[in-house]
Amino acid sequence: MTGHLPDDIQREVEATIRAKAGESRVLDVDATAQEILGRHTLPGVEIGTIAAIVARLAGRYGCAVELGGGREAACRSGTA
Secondary structure, three states, X not given: OOOOOOHHHHHHHXXXXXXXXXXXXXXXHHHHHHHHHHOOOXXXXXXXXXXXXXXXXXXXXXXXXXXXXXXXXOOOOOOO
């Protein structure tokens, strides 16, 4: 598993998390990572790499993370 994403993908991941944090207290890491990975062809990048970044950023925005739950409730965005 590689730990680095191209800068444009990293920015998209951050924007996606900010948007989801604005609407949900609980962020489904697996679903969000799949959503992001589904929009791009990223040779050598595994879903776990994106999921780890999603989980870290969700915590930074004050959201709890859920693994594969598919449930999201209303949330406020925290500080970055």
